[in-house]
Amino acid sequence: MSSAFTGSSRVDVDNSTAQLPRHTYISPAILNLERVYEQNRQLLQKKDGAKVPDPITIPQTKGKPRLLLMGQRRSGKSSISGVVFQKVSPSETLFLESTARIHKNNLSSFMEFQVWDFPGQIDVFDNPNFAFDMDAIFGEIGALIWVIDAQDDYLEAVARLNNTILHLQRSYPHINIEVFIHKVDGLSDDYKLDIQRDVTIRIQDELSDQGVENAPVSFHLTSIYNHSIFEAFSKVIQKLIPRLGQLEAMLTNLCRTCRFEKAYLFDVTTKIYIATDSTPEDMASYEICSDYLDVIIDFTQVYGNWQRSPDWRKHLEQAPWMQPLEDQVACERAESGMVLSDAQRPIMLREVDRFLALVAIMKEGSYEKMPQINMNVDVVVKGLTEFFEITKPKETRTTTETIAGRAAGGWIND
Amino acid sequence: MALAQAQAQAAQLKKVKKQKVLLMGKSGSGKSSMRSIIFSNYLARDTRRLGATIDIDLSHVKFLGNLTLNLWDCGGQEAFMENYLSQQRAHVFSNVGVLIYVFDIESRDVERDLATYVNIISALVQYSREAKVFVLIHKMDLIQSLTREEVFDRRVNIVRRKTAEAVAIVRKQKPEQSPGTPGGAAAAAAAAAAALAASSPSSILDIDIDMQLFATSIWDQSLYKAWASIIHDLVPNLGVIETQLASVGVAIDADEILLFERTSFLVVSKWTSREGDNNPFGDRFERMSSILKSWKHTCSKFTGTPRNAEQFSDLEIKMGTKFSMFVTKFTTNTYILVCMPPGEARFNSAKLNVAAARPWFRFLDGPVIAPSAGAGSSQHLLAHNSAGGAGGVQSEANSRPLNI
Structure with a gap:
């Protein structure tokens, strides 16, 4: 019997691509992905009517919701991912080096997650040297977490965030955007709320100027030195849980x-x-x-x-x-x-x-x-x-049965 | 009447026995921080608020019912240090039971730190030769974890060498000073040394310092390890506590029993079964201290009561077929942690038996209470323990004389 408390490997850093035959079962995450996928498919259909992919095949190897951590450099993205997903103690995050490339962590838990930690100095949307494959990044994303350093001048971060939201709203309108107003430990309660209000207003004004209404943007005040970061992640993840x-x-x-x-x-x-x-x-x-x-x-x-x-x-x-x-x-x-x-x-x-x-x-x-x-x-x-x-791995199924199995798995008889 | 008299006598006895615990080290090395964490329930991050200690901060820390630590937290600024070594030399260094010397691993001027250390040690050897020395290499969290051990080992060697040097200096000085006429500022000091030398002339040359070194940090459990060893030898009746803990352990078939002091959660005594000895975690005792102490802080935040107040009374964990464990309020000043094999019936009888064993340990609370009260009832309960054999062990423990 393996137990959550005695299990030896806690966090599974991305080094093996196929530990489980993932394509043979449906995780709640995949259920959720189908929605995102459908959205992408319709998008492609608009662009190019002839080459529409099969509506049911989901990119199997990557079938996990993805949490993207983005924000300005030194805003605390790697620290967050370290503290929450790799059990680094908050004081140890001082030793973290600057992130040079995208760090991908696999998290096997009750549902499979990928956490992608982006280097802050790269702007995905505006990069002259390298064009990012947008679909590969945002195609199956569960949530985009944008980290803003509250103890720093955040105007530039907010501007970049606005830019990102606008881009995403155009192509992937269903992505949840979670703004973490970070490093709020040590700030007084009033000041925290002031910052949150200020950031919220700046973003909403900008969005409504651009004619984007009801974008799924939410705000959280966080710090790695207390429980707020875990609580914020709880809210983010809860939105991705079906039923x-x-x-x-x-x-x-x-x-x-x-x-x-x-x-x-x-x-x-x-x-x-x-x-x-x-x-x-x-x-x-x-x-x-x-x-x-x-x-x-x-x-x-x-x-x-x-x-x-x-x-x-x-x-x-x-x-x-x-x-x-x-x-x-x-x-x-x-x-x-x-x-x-x-x-x-x-x-x-x-x-x-x-x-x-x-x-x-x-x-x-x-x-x-x-x-x-x-x-x-x-x-x-x-x-x-x-x-x-219901969402656990189904035993051996042939590939033809998989689809049927998935359809059956999709029905949850409460 | 007789009781009052006995109490007065005991108080007097205690006064004589009360030995100093000196806490020394360079300014800013973290002496007051660690003291606040261990004895005043500060959180590690709260210690930022502490200012510099001016001169000597005297505190009497009550530990268990019958031990008062006479803790001298000596401000470490150079002016104070010089003062301790010259004018206040006899005052500070006489009758010292324990010296705790704190080194800051991040210090820039290591040579100077070591020079001060040598001076302190020679002063200590001069006035309290019996004193135990604990050297804490502090702020180890600032060293990257991979190199920590190496850095510590290197520092240990240096400190040991310097200690030997200090002893050698005293050894050399003694024969010269005692016959000659000492002059200048060190007159008082030298005179005292001469008196000391006169009283026990033969033992001067075989000075052997009882020294232990620890790598510590306020951010992890290492601090608890160091302080548990510091207080370990100061606790009176330690032998009795240990044997009685062992009888409880055998009676209830436990794997491990730890006895904690109530406020500091330092391990006072422990007992481990042969099976429990196989536990690969050698640092588990200080880890338990650290876990329980931080749990206490969480509780105090939740209940809104002060941190020094008692927070939880009972904590039970049953981990399937792996193990069971409980932490419970034991005597007024202690908590007990029992780790034992799984099994519902075994667990419940162990809880009852631990409750029944409380009277054996009552002497931990008061200065002079004989530990035999309530033995009858506990015997009765223990007889029910299906593990068997408990009654015999218990009566044996009770008949053992106690030296208080």
């Missing part, structure tokens, strides 16, 4: 029945939450849940990652227990609980599958009712597993 509503409904239901205050479904590797219940967002509860996850991961790393001797196991299975170790445990996945000194708001955690964990903040007094809560959580975990099962 997010279902997940949220499940969690909301769990919260209601177990009287939880807040529940998060975390991606363990990145600490991004991919869903939460419907109660209002609350930074403090996200922070404690994500730190709790960290504590569990750290403990597991130290105590769960080494092989115990056979004697140890034999000793544990003899009298008075007389049971194989597997039967002695109640739950074969990780489970955990924590009580604060004031006995209010205990926290519980349950591992869902290789990549996901459910973390919830409970209400006062519910820790005594853990057995009942555990039963409810069991049910929800089962539901979540089923939800993700």
Whole structure:
């Protein structure tokens, strides 16, 4: 059994192109890609009616949503990708060198991602030396993340961003554009909001001057020194998850029945939450849940990652227990609980599958009712597993069956 | 009446025993920062706010119930340093239990740092020969991780050589100074040295400094390793704690037990089973300290209570068939971490047994409370432990005399 907490390889840097036969199954990401792909196809159709590609073939080898990190040089793109996806500690990012070429990271998690880190000095749209293949870059993109250094003069960054948005709006109008107003640690709350307002207005004015309305642009205040960068990524990724509503409904239901205050479904590797219940967002509860996850991961790393001797196991299975170790445990996945000194708001955690964990903040007094809560959580975990099962690799299929399989996979019977 | 008298007596005894812990090093090397992190629950990034320490910052740090660290945080600016070495020499360096000397690895003027170090060590040897010396090579995070070990090893060699030099200087000085008539500014110092030499003339020549070196950084767990070793030898009744921890460990079939002090989360004592010894993570103790301490900070942010306050009382982790573990409030001043084999029944009985073992450790909280109270009830509970054999071990532990 591989577990999200004990799995050895956490982040998979792009060195092997084909680890899994990806073309044989559909990930939620591919479902989402079909939409983007359809958009590209129609575009091509307009340009060149004769050479329309087959509407169903998706570029298989690259079938993962892509997060593009762009922005001015020294705005913190590589630091962000390091902190979020490669577990670099924020203070270590000081040693990062300037990025000279596009860095591509593969992230295998509950859904497969590619993170492309662009060098800031290159302008993709206006480069006299080298013409970029726009389709290759933006063709299957999930989201474009534009990083702006809030502690620097950001006028040029905003101008370039505007330029980028206009280009994208013309050819790829469905790309989500996420603006990270970055390095806001150390700035006062008022100042942060001022900057955000200023940037928002500048971009919206420019766009409406150019006649672009309703562009999918959103803004986030971020810093790698606190949880804001993870929260911002959570929002970005949630937009790419198909049928997010279902997940949220499940969690909301769990919260209601177990009287939880807040529940998060975390991606363990990145600490991004991919869903939460419907109660209002609350930074403090996200922070404690994500730190709790960290504590569990750290403990597991130290105590769960080494092989115990056979004697140890034999000793544990003899009298008075007389049971194989597997039967002695109640739950074969990780489970955990924590009580604060004031006995209010205990926290519980349950591992869902290789990549996901459910973390919830409970209400006062519910820790005594853990057995009942555990039963409810069991049910929800089962539901979540089923939800993700639909998109798991289908076993051996011939190529002709693939399309049918994909079509079937496309239907999710709720 | 009798009790009050006993308490007064104990207090007096403690006063005599209270030894100084000197914290020295060049200005800006990070002495006050590390002190604040370990004992005052500062976050590493909060230490930026600290200003320079002026002269000596005295603090009495309560550690466990029965140990008060008399911590002298000595400002490191050169003027102060000269003052310590001349006018205040006897005042600062006498009756020192532990000297913690901090080197800044990024310092530009290494030669000068080492010269000061040699002076400090010779002063220390002069007045408190028994003192232990801990040398912390600090700010290691500023060195790229690949070369850290090499840089540290090189520095260790230099410091060891310099320490030997300092001792040699004192050795040479002693025979000359004691018979002659000392003059000038060093008169007081030399006189004291002479007195010292007169009292134990034979032992001067075999000065052997008990020294340990650590590479530290406030940004990772290395700081906890260094400080855990520093306090380790200062904790009274350490032997008793260790044997009792071992009996608990054997009784509940644990893999590893760590005992933490409540506010600093430094490891006071630990016990590891034979199986647990195979754990490849040699740095796990300080890692646990660091993890739990930062978890405490997170909790304090969440609950809105001050950082020094106690934050969590219980933390349980069951990791399928890999292991189970819990961290729980143990005595008033300690937390206990138990890592044990998986199994629901085993886990629950271990929790009960650890709760039952609390009275054995009650002596950790007060200065003079005999650790036998409540033994009857714990015996009763332990008898239920299906792992067996606990009762015997327990009574044995209780009958052992305690030296306080």
